[in-house]
Amino acid sequence: MMAYAHSFTACFYGDPYNATPSDRPTTVADALASMPDDEWAAMCRDVFGCAGEYVDVDTVLERIIDTDTVSSFQPPVEVWIDDDGVHTVLVHDTEGGA
Numbered sequence: 001m002m003a004y005a006h007s008f009t010a011c012f013y014g015d016p017y018n019a020t021p022s023d024r025p026t027t028v029a030d031a032l033a034s035m036p037d038d039e040w041a042a043m044c045r046d047v048f049g050c051a052g053e054y055v056d057v058d059t060v061l062e063r064i065i066d067t068d069t070v071s072s073f074q075p076p077v078e079v080w081i082d083d084d085g086v087h088t089v090l091v092h093d094t095e096g097g098a
Contacts, residue, residue, distance in 0.1 A: 003069045003085065012091065013065070016058035024092040028064060028079055031089035032057045043087040 014027025025031035035043070037052070044052040047063065064081055071078035071085070075093035 003071060003080070005068050005070075007073075013061060016056070016061045019057050024076075025090070026092055026094045028089065028091055029057055029061060031079070031091050032060050035089065039087075043081060047082045047087060 012027060014029030016029045016032075019027075019029035019033035021034040022030050023034075025034045041052040043060075044050060044055045048055050048059070060081060064079055067080050067083055069080040069083070069085065071080070071088070076090040078088045078090055081087040081089065
């Protein structure tokens, strides 16, 4: 799998303090808020070494920015949370395309 560095505007990342769960999140913050509880718990345990209730969207967003990796630039964009791409989120385009 190819990996690429981020090259997106702040709008792509969204507002971690007002993240909204969605079936087709259009920002990274919304994609994080949309993660199922079991995936959130596993990601927090693996990436941060603690339970999910001790990690917020802003902390994960900071990690994503530090990781600086996506699988492609075509929507939905798979954004890596960890350096190995084990934990990712999908960010869809705002126009409803695939």
